[in-house]
Amino acid sequence: MRRERSALAAILPFLWLAIFFAFPFLLVAKLSLSDAALAMPPYAPRIDWSQGLAGVQAFLAGLDGETYARLTQDRLYLDAYLSSLRLAATGTLILLLIGYPIAYGISRCPPRLRQALVMAVILPFWTSFLIRIYAWIAILKPAGLLNVVLAKLGLPAVDILNTETAVLLGLVYAYLPFMVLPLYAVLDRQDETLIEAAQDLGATPISAFWRVTFPISLPGAAAGALLCFIPMAGEFVIPDLLGGSDTLMLGKVIWTEFFANRDWPAASAVAIVLLATLTIPILLFERQQAKVLR
């Protein structure tokens, strides 16, 4: 009985992955090898099950990599990849710079205050994501809250809505909790006696931080960076609402392929390439982690 249960425990995550990752992934991969067509749904070929095995063979023969070839011919896609990765990387860097001091500060507070502060980080999640981003439009628009405040302070007005700056602001705002929480988890668990030992051995507070606390917190920073970087690279809502028409991000390119160009195979191919681009750094990170553990 007990062995059965542990076997089940081992299989469940794989089953989960198979149903919610592998299967949808294969569907999208299949779609990316088809061609757009005027049909319902709008792509061809589809498997003709009434023909049995011959139908499946005809279907497989109809698949090709033409869509992927087209991705290389238009610079637009490469530009979109690069600008998505650049925005996501810049966002992650800013998040590390802002999130680390916040997480460190919280972890050094008295326990009761700590709980309240963690709650404060999580609290914005109680409001819909969409509403929070819409609120930024009200803040950033030309006659918005930001410019009213700037005018009160006697400063010149800024017009940053529908620019990349606004997108970056939105990204940093929306993903801050995903950076703070993993960092806080690591910093909170840190053994205080290690710092005391370092100081007993003559380390200044600053060098104790750099040589003890910081290295210990690195896995938290890496986890936070991945948690932020990956969804930011594929983000759609933020660039759509806060960005201008020249803000080029992959989430929007996929939307355009799907809804404006009515080209499901191209949208799928863009998504698959994005996934591949993001999987490589994750695998490298995993391998590095495994090495460290060994």
Add this chain to the structure above:
Amino acid sequence: MAGWWKALGLGVVLAVAACSPKAEKASAEGGTLRIYNWSDYIDPELLTQFTKETGIKVTYDTFDSNEVLETKVLQGGTGYDLVVPSNHNVPRYITAGAIQPLDKSKLPGLDKLSPEMRAHMEPFDAGGKYVVPYMQGTIGIGYNADKVRQRLGDMKVDSWAVVFDPAVLAKLKDCGVYFLDASEDMYAVALNYLGKDPNSTKVEDYNAATALMLKARPYVKKFHSSEYIDALANGDICVAIGYSGDVLQAKDRAADAKNGVNIAYAVPKEGSQVWFDVFAIPKDAPNAPAAHAFMAFMLRPEIIAKASNATRYANPNAAATSLVDADLRNDPNVYLTPEVSKRLFVTTTKGQDLLRDVNRQWTRVLTGR
């Protein structure tokens, strides 16, 4: 265990009963009609009146792009009973098998449609088998008359040069220029302005149109297909390439608000596109009888006249013209005079490959690359 099976069996029986044609007929007495229509494209009072008369509840959603509509309908299972595509898209829906033929016995008002409209729709839906025309309009320039006069002086707004010539645009940039985010519509008017066939199938022609719009792009504040109504009415922007009725709605809203904003609409002398939006029933519509009932309702002259008065678009119902507001039916840009009609063209349906190239080029215009 036996109880569980019995419950399952009962569930299946109920589900089958719900799907049978008999049940469908019963729901024609009432039920819900789900409409997917363009934004700002109906008098909401008419929906209330329809429910009062027929007992059919109406769920009403909106879109502002033919492309989004087509993506959803071709995907299937939208749950919509009535959708409103434009003329040049209709053959695509028919080819894809995405819309169902009409039951004309349930549409007694069809004979009131003007013969001109029927002739216009013939290439897109031969014999009127699939769709019922709803409204027609043109693409033109909506502008804030006072602000434009301040900047352009005596220059008349009667040419596409106002929105495509960088030298003119430079003078208008500070007060705001909007373009439609509709690739086929924008390419049609840009090609026409360049003196090329608006229905060209040559990629070189589209390259030229792309170059034209890329030169205009730095002066364009935003590409959007519905926001310009409020933006014009509030005086936030000066000029918009827009649909006739939408601009006239902006004019009415500004007049209602008494904010001193004076909006005008022009069909440029180089010519422009005239389009027709039509009612169609998706193949998998859950309540096709209700959709027919709604079309029959909208074919009644006094009803469609009220719709025109609200949307500021002309309707193709010959019996309704005299019931439409006088200022609307006497506006040569709405109820087109032969003089205006001469300058107008109809967009044809594009092949899949050309459409893909055109849409890719449009993405370049939007992103400025």
